Amino acid sequence: MSRSGLSDTIAAIATAPGSAGVGIVRVSGPRALEVADGLFRGRRRPSRVAGGRFLFGQLVAASPADGTAPEVLDEGLCLVFRGPHSYTGDDVVELQSHGSPAVLSRVLARTLELGARPARPGEFTLRAYLAGRLDLAQAEAVLNLVEAQTDAARRQASLGLAGALGTQVAAIAAQLIRTLAALQAMLDYPEEGVPDEDRAAPLAAATTQLRTLLGSARAGQVATRGARLALIGRPNAGKSSLLNALVGYERSIVTPIPGTTRDYLEAGLELSGVPVTLVDTAGVRETEDDIEAAGVKQALALAEAADLVLVLEDGSVPREPATPLQSAEWPQGARVIGLRTKADLPAAWSAEGVLGVSARTGQGLPELREAVGRALLGDAARGEAWLTTERQADAARRALFHVEAAAQLPDELASYELEEALRALSELTGQDVQEDVVDAVFRNFCVGK
Numbered sequence: 001m002s003r004s005g006l007s008d009t010i011a012a013i014a015t016a017p018g019s020a021g022v023g024i025v026r027v028s029g030p031r032a033l034e035v036a037d038g039l040f041r042g043r044r045r046p047s048r049v050a051g052g053r054f055l056f057g058q059l060v061a062a063s064p065a066d067g068t069a070p071e072v073l074d075e076g077l078c079l080v081f082r083g084p085h086s087y088t089g090d091d092v093v094e095l096q097s098h099g100s101p102a103v104l105s106r107v108l109a110r111t112l113e114l115g116a117r118p119a120r121p122g123e124f125t126l127r128a129y130l131a132g133r134l135d136l137a138q139a140e141a142v143l144n145l146v147e148a149q150t151d152a153a154r155r156q157a158s159l160g161l162a163g164a165l166g167t168q169v170a171a172i173a174a175q176l177i178r179t180l181a182a183l184q185a186m187l188d189y190p191e192e193g194v195p196d197e198d199r200a201a202p203l204a205a206a207t208t209q210l211r212t213l214l215g216s217a218r219a220g221q222v223a224t225r226g227a228r229l230a231l232i233g234r235p236n237a238g239k240s241s242l243l244n245a246l247v248g249y250e251r252s253i254v255t256p257i258p259g260t261t262r263d264y265l266e267a268g269l270e271l272s273g274v275p276v277t278l279v280d281t282a283g284v285r286e287t288e289d290d291i292e293a294a295g296v297k298q299a300l301a302l303a304e305a306a307d308l309v310l311v312l313e314d315g316s317v318p319r320e321p322a323t324p325l326q327s328a329e330w331p332q333g334a335r336v337i338g339l340r341t342k343a344d345l346p347a348a349w350s351a352e353g354v355l356g357v358s359a360r361t362g363q364g365l366p367e368l369r370e371a372v373g374r375a376l377l378g379d380a381a382r383g384e385a386w387l388t389t390e391r392q393a394d395a396a397r398r399a400l401f402h403v404e405a406a407a408q409l410p411d412e413l414a415s416y417e418l419e420e421a422l423r424a425l426s427e428l429t430g431q432d433v434q435e436d437v438v439d440a441v442f443r444n445f446c447v448g449k
């Protein structure tokens with residue numbers, strides 16, 4: 001699907017739906033300038049100006065058959081980009097009008113009358129990719145940039161768009177190619193005696209780099225797509241109060257009566273640069289009440305599905321020994337932060353690794369925000385490219401698998417594994433992918449991007 005109609009001229013509204021100061025209709029393809037000539041009236045015809053110029057004038061509808069003047073849709077600008085010096089690599093024209101949905105839909109309709117067809121989602125960026133102006137990881141970064149809700153997400157996407165991931169992948173591939181060359185030399189000229197370190201050192205370097213890259217996958221996805229945090233604890237532990245303190249308004253009902261929260265509820269906020277959905281849940285306890293029991297069951301399921309669980313225990317009353325809710329009781333590897341609540345009251349207990357917080361005074365909340373950031377982003381190095389999609393993580397995982405296999409195997413078999421690893425790496429940047437992979441990437445784009 002994605003590669004059909006590549007020589008068509010496509011058009012779409014590039015700006016967001018709704019009213020705005022300015023709105024843009026973008027046209028790309030061999031007939032872009034002809035389309036512009038047909039609907040733009042200014043001092044010069046768009047097809048007569050050099051790329052990189054803009055014209056001021058009027059956007060006009062079709063000329064009536066009776067020879068009267070065409071209807072003026074709006075005044076506006078026409079930007080001319082001549083291929084290959086454009087976003088897509090083809091001729092591109094932007095028609096910039098006032099940002100009115102009524103104007104934009106008429107301008108778009110006119111481009112279609114003049115020979116353009118509606119662009120499919122992501123088709124402008126797809127063309128840039130197919131023209132070799134972006135690699136696939138950069139195209140994914142474009143999507144992440146458009147969707148970025150926080151500065152951390154923007155920063156990662158911006159690094160990705162600049163090609164940081166491609167650069168890192170190329171460095172890893174270079175190590176593998178060095179190893180392959182050493183192996184080949186050894187197989188072809190065994191009598192020359194190529195030293196073993198020639199193969200071990202670059203392989204070890206590639207392994208380390210791939211592990212670091214994979215270590216960033218969770219951070220990259222969390223920063224891009226956000227994370228769900230479940231608040232779990234016994235009735236009255238202070239879950240709803242903590243949620244309210246974190247979001248800064250009375251989102252959830254708080255009372256001294258245990259069992260106040262029955263159904264779960266969600267609130268969105270930004271924590272350490274990550275878009276977070278906090279989930280308040282019913283207090284967990286044995287109960288005869290069917291409604292409450294349903295809430296308890298739901299709370300545990302929500303904890304299970306969350307990216308991170310905050311386990312709250314009331315610090316103002318003696319700690320219940322060995323409750324299944326103590327953070328220490330959670331299975332190894334579970335992502336849990338243990339909290340001792342109501343830290344403004346005299347502490348009835350304390351435990352190592354459990355953070356004291358007070359919803360009432362705000363004590364411990366900065367530390368909690370920091371701990372959440374650490375748990376979600378890990379120590380993924382700042383300034384380096386992160387893997388931001390599952391597709392990228394999967395390719396990196398396969399590359400690592402083959403590199404590790406190569407390190408274990410005799411020479412003849414190792415070179416096969418290295419070739420597989422290189423293939424997986426080139427998928428990361430999209431040099432060696434099937435059309436359906438490309439389609440899957442661009443399917444998530446909006447029309448006009």
Ligand SMILES: Nc1nc2c(c(=O)[nH]1)N(C=O)[C@@H](CNc1ccc(C(=O)N[C@@H](CCC(=O)O)C(=O)O)cc1)CN2
Pocket residue numbers: 024052081084085086087094
């Ligand atoms: N109005 C507008 N703003 C926009 C875009 C756009 O298409 N239109 N972009 C799109 O999403 C982004 C900018 N990306 C772009 C990337 C390359 C070229 C381009 O024409 N490159 C040519 C010419 C470079 C030059 O003159 O120096 C080239 O690379 O050869 C344009 C926009 C963000 N802002």
Ligand SMILES: Nc1nc2c(ncn2[C@@H]2O[C@H](COP(=O)(O)OP(=O)(O)OP(=O)(O)O)[C@@H](O)[C@H]2O)c(=O)[nH]1
Pocket residue numbers: 233234235236237238239240241242253254255256257258259260261262281282283284341342343344345357358359360361
């Ligand atoms: N002193 C003090 N009291 C708190 C704090 N947090 C909560 N409380 C009180 O503890 C009681 C229970 O608070 P909630 O936030 O409703 O507790 P919950 O965990 O949501 O309870 P359920 O919804 O019943 O499971 C209320 O009376 C709160 O005012 C705190 O930080 N300090």
Ligand SMILES: [Mg+2]
Pocket residue numbers: 239240241252253254260261280281283
């Ligand atoms: Mg509650």
